[in-house]
Amino acid sequence: MEATQRDQHQIELSASNIGGIDQTDVTFSPGVTILTGRNATNRTSFLQAIMAALGSDQATLKGDAEEGSVELTIGERTYTRTLARTNGSITTKGDPYLDDAELADLFALLLESNEARRAVALDDDLRDLIMQPVDTETIDAEIKQLETEKQHLDNELETLESLNQQRPSLEQQRTRLETEVEEKRAELEAKETELEETDANVSEKRDEKAELDEKLDELRQTRSTLEDTRYKISSEEDSIEALQDELSELETKQNELPDEPSNTGEISQKIQSLRERKQQLSSTMTELQTIIQFNEEMLEGTSPDVRDALQPTGGSDSTSTDSITDQLVADTETVVCWTCGSEVDKEEIEATLERLRTLRQETLDERSDLNSKINELEDKKSARENRQRERERVEQRITQLETELDDRETRLEELRAERSDLTEEIETLEEEVDSLEEEDYSEVLDLHKEANQLEFELERLESDLEDVETELQDIETRLDEREQLEAQRAEIQEELADLRTRIEQIEQNAVTEFNEHMETVLDLLDYANLERIWIERTKQDVREGRRKVTKSVFTLHVIRSTESGTAYEDTVDHLSESEREVTGLVFALAGYLAHEVYEDVPFILLDSLEAIDSDRIATLVDYFSEYADYLVTALLPEDASALDEKYERVTEI
Secondary structure, three states: OOOOOOOOOOEEEEEEOEOOOOEEEEEEOOEEEEEEOOOOOOHHHHHHHHHHHHOOOOOOEOOOOOEEEEEEEEOOEEEEEEEEEEOOEEEEEEEOOOOOOHHHHHHOEEOOOOHHHHOOOOOOOHHHHHHOOOOHHHHHHHHHHHHHHHHHHHHHHHHHHHHHHHHHHHHHHHHHHHHHHHHHHHHHHHHHHHHHHHHHOOOOOHHHHHHHHHHHHHHHHHHHHHHHHHHHHHHHHHHHHHHHHHHHHHHHHHHHOOOOOOOOHHHHHHHHHHHHHHHHHHHHHHHHHHHHHHHHHHHHOOOHHHHHHHOOOOOOOHHHHHHHHHHHHHOOOEEEOOOOOOEEEHHHHHHHHHHHHHHHHHHHHHHHHHHHHHHHHHHHHHHHHHHHHHHHHHHHHHHHHHHHHHHHHHHHHHHHHHHHHHHHHHHHHHHHHHHHOOHHHHHHHHHHHHHHHHHHHHHHHHHHHHHHHHHHHHHHHHHOOHHHHHHHHHHHHHHHHHHHHHHHHHHHHHHHHHHHHHHHHHHHHOOOOEEEEEEEEEEEEEEEOOEEEEEEEEEEEEEEEOOOOOEEEEOHHHOOHHHHHHHHHHHHHHHHHHOOHHHOOOEEEEOOOOOOOHHHHHHHHHHHHHHOOEEEEEEOHHHHOOOOOOOEEEOOO
């Protein structure tokens, strides 16, 4: 991505009581803006004012002020922010450029304390820092929800496939029933014809015959009702057996589930407390690193600002001052303390430095230990929540099954009572029919019975045929939904694939961006014997709490070469301050591009570049300017002079 001139406007910034600023109004244009001046000329404070207007909480309030404000105008839009001192802390309000400035703080607002910029020097976990803005918990929750939806669709489609496989046998059954119905109708028709012929020869006792017909019809209907009741009883018994099996399985599962407290509030509080402690340790490490670097520079005699400050200004003390300065720069045994001015042994300073390095390592170890504890507590919290959800699901299903079993058992008792009543009624009707039969009409009565039985059998076949046709129609209706369900499943599969690869893509993009830009920048800056700095992304099994998980790991490699041209791998600790600063800045740029921060934040702010020489600063600013609509950097006059004259300069704030 390169910066374009789309929607770019002149910037107007008005700030009061921000950092060291009393009041200032500055206007600057798109492209590169250089804040040039000596130290203590409010250049960093001006950058903090821009940060405050963008929405960052890292801006500071003037020490003697209770309230400060900043107003940023871009085109026709104006963004405001006020800072107020309340009970010893700073509160903010207003309408900033960003609703959430996390990405900007990490990868665009690159002041000296910027976390991404310091990551290399502090030996931080580069992968965790790159992924810090990514809400992996929300992504995991979305994945679980989509997996549940997909499983539901899979079950539905499996059911439809099962129904589709049943269709041929149902169609065969329908054909068979249709044939049997036709045969039974023909048989009944023949029996009725025979009965009519027989009835034609019998003209007496019409009343008795009518009564017999009525009883036979009633008997047929009662038998049909009894058959339906038996079918219902069989169905209820099958359902009850299935429900009892499921209930038994769930009760066994319930007994196997551990009984533990469901409240995770205490764990959440512990996690929050550990995170706050981790943040404190990170701040301490940043401070320690700054102190250690400064003291190392002083011991090496590489700080021109301090040397200038110790140079004599005239008068009777000039000889003494020259002596102190000479000691600071050249004496190998003693140095002048740069805080109190007294002469101390160099070994004492080095011993103090070693204690600070030890403290920094101890702080780093404690922070790593905190990371492990946080991961372990998060796993414990997640496992407890999952077990509680499973217990609630099992208990809810058990309650449903018990209720349904009670209902079905009550219904079964009712059906059995109905069956008993129907059986008694049939026995009574059969006795009445037998009493009505007379020897003279036995043939007619037999024919009526046979016809009655055929009608009963025909009705049963027609009922079975109707059930099969209804079931086939239901299957056809449900199969019509299959295409829509398959489309939904395909859509969910795509969403799952996107979610599962989103983290992977961000990691890969960040590594690719860093390696490509680092290679280009090193070619441009031409550091002696520094061939390559690159990040290797690997998968490693790491322990999180009590379990091992596979995670991505970013390993920073430093490749140098000897005078003969032989390449060898060096360590990050051996990078010069200039090389570390450049590496940190390129790492921040990789995050800026991998997270597409430029889509929301058209600014890159640079400060505290003094560790890099002027020509390299100029090259670096030129390179970074290609990726942001507005690049604002604070430089000393001698460093600013190396940059192209076309760049806008702000000399008074």
